[in-house]
Amino acid sequence: MNAPAIVWFRNDLRVADNPALTAAARTDAPLVALYVLDDESPGEWSPGAAARWWLHHSLAALAESLAERGVQLTLRRGRAQYVFEQIVAEIGAGAVFWNKLYEPWAIRRDEEITAQLHDDGVETHCFHESLLFEPETLRTKQGESFRAFTPFWRACLAAPPPEAPLPAPTGLHAAPLPPHSDDLDAWRLLPQNPDWAVGMRKAWLVGETAARAEFADFARHHVVDYKAERDFMGRVGVSRLSPHLHFGELSPREVWRAISEPASIGGEAYLRELGWREFCHHLLIAHHDLPERPLDRTFERFPYRDDERALDAWRNGQTGYPLVDAAMRELWITGWMHNRARLVSASFLIKHLLIDWRKGERWFWDTLVDADLANNSANWQWVAGCGADAAPYFRIFNPALQGEKFDPDGAYVRRYVPELAELDAHYIHRPWTAPEDVLRAAGVRLGDTYPHPIVDHAEARDRALAAFEWMRGQASLREA
Incomplete structure (x- = not known):
């Protein structure tokens, strides 16, 4: 019998158009399907809470799909290098198949594992698919x-x-004695107490x-x-x-x-x-430091403000700007945010509040089910004006105008900011401009049921532009 082949699943939790799985199946070797929860190698970029919720359900779906084909999904937790030392010795694996990842930490790890497996006489096969x-x-x-x-x-x-995409392989041959697997529930990827994932369960089907x-x-x-x-x-x-x-x-x-x-x-x-x-x-x-450093190094001198109260108001959807608040509440409830809302809410944090883009990047990393290191860091830098092909810094979204243009009837705001649900569409994106009798009829009490704006748009815009000019001036002095 051929030595067992390991198919190492990572961010490729499917059976169709999975080059690593297809290639392994074509060898006719008995297969071991493996997923390693390696929280050590990514360091600070280990998956956030919302992504871990998704991962639990995606692994459960993959395990069911593989079981229908006669293959058990083996789960192991720990540094991937050590896991492979153990599992290769356990089953006498002859080859490992995987699909490529692009995060800097993953590239380094995969190079180490490749060298380690080759030293042990184990073939490695890496494919491009994501x-x-x-x-x-x-x-x-x-x-x-x-x-x-x-x-x-x-x-x-x-x-x-x-x-062309590959069909799901047929006729998988499972290893007769699959290795021991961790229990998925024991990994505690799901929220324990309190259960903050109620809205995500309603919003998504996973797998x-x-x-x-x-x-x-x-x-x-x-x-x-x-x-x-x-x-x-x-x-x-x-x-x-x-x-x-x-x-x-x-x-x-x-x-x-x-x-x-x-x-x-x-x-x-x-x-x-x-x-x-x-x-x-x-x-x-x-640029491996994309998540931590601005591509335009001039922005390393940008005078960001350290304002925890404003940061908390932004995180909690309590800025007094309905579109921003709806966006941040959609994120908290569903683990996802509409792309236009991402642009407006990110711009508000950076340019209205003058808070470092990396603090927003970290919040999105923990709360987005689709948190992706490349997308998250590049997009935050784009909005901040410090990244590749970035939006000009002077492009400062007006949240009220954005709401009136892209949520004209207020449906989005009404869904996620229910305290404004009865407000007329004419005022729903600018409740501070509504007459008192209109607010009263809609059950809105500014400063009580819904906050006043934490900054004035025009003043915040002027402040942001002044900060940008100061940064440019500092750069000119340094060059001189």
């Missing part, structure tokens, strides 16, 4: 990494198209089957209108696929194939968003 294009293969004419999205996306479209159903609905009913509808927060205009893509319950190649054939204006706009996801990973590969 992105459409390998980040290292896309370069400017000067052979450098891209710093602007549009030329990057042109390079993607000019490259050979992504390979490969759920991902496919979500994508099929989007592709059938919504992608054609995606470009026109994607910014409207109170409507069903976006795909909500980001957590499924992050955990690999759905392959980006499957999405690409289904959306690009046949192409539509909405489909092209959606593929461009997939391109932005690729761009974020391209940046992280090129």
Whole structure:
């Protein structure tokens, strides 16, 4: 009998279009499916609480899917290098198959494990599957990494198209004596007391089957209108696929194939968003300190404010700006936030409150079910104006105007800020401008049932621009 082969699942928690699983199955070796919960290697970027909730349910779904094919999912907790020392010795593995990750810590870890396994005479096979294009293969004419999205996306479209997705393998041969597995519940990935995941359970179905159903609905009913509808927060205009893509319950190649054939204006706009996801990973590969340091080093001198009260008001959705508060409450309740709302709420923290973008990045990391190191860090830097192809610093979103434009009837605010639900749409994004009798009729008492704005927009904008000019002045002095 062939020596057992280990399929190491990571952020590829599916059986269809899983190159590592397919390649291992083709060897006819008895398979051991393994997931390692390694909280040590990522350090401070170990998955946050919301992502751990998702991971629990995704692993349960994967275990069920593999069991239907006669294979047990083995769970082990600990530093991956040590886990492989133990499990290879236990089963006499001859090969390990896995799909590539792009986080800097994962690259270092995988290199160490590859060397360790080769020293033990174990073959390793690594595959590309979580992105459409390998980040290292896309370069400017000067052979450098891209710093602007549009030329990057042109390079993607000019490259050979992504390979066709693979069907789920059939006829898997499980190891006759699978190794001992940890109990998933014992990992305590779910909230204990209090149970803060009630809203997430209502908002999401997790796992490969759920991902496919979500994508099929989007592709059938919504992608054609995606470009026109994607910014409207109170409507069903976006795909909500980001957590499924992050955990690999759905392959980006499957999405690409289904959306690009046949192409539509909405489909092209959606593929461009997939391109932005690729761009974020391209940046992280090129700049390993992206989560911690601004790409534009000038911003290391930016005069951020240390204001815990304002930070707490932002986190808790109590800023007095209804759109910002709805966004932050949507995040807390569902573990997700509409993309337009992410832009507005992040801009508010950085530019209205002058709070360091890294504090917002950390909060999103802990509260988003789709928290992804590349996307999270690159997007926060983009909003802050210090990243690649960043929005100009002087672009400061007015939350009230954004609400009136992209939530015109107030549906989004009414859903997540119920204390304003009875307020007329004319005032719902600016309750501080409503006459007293209108507020009273809607049951709103500013400063009591709903807060006054914690900053004035015009004053905050002027303060942010002054801080930016001060930073530029400091940079000029230093250069002189």
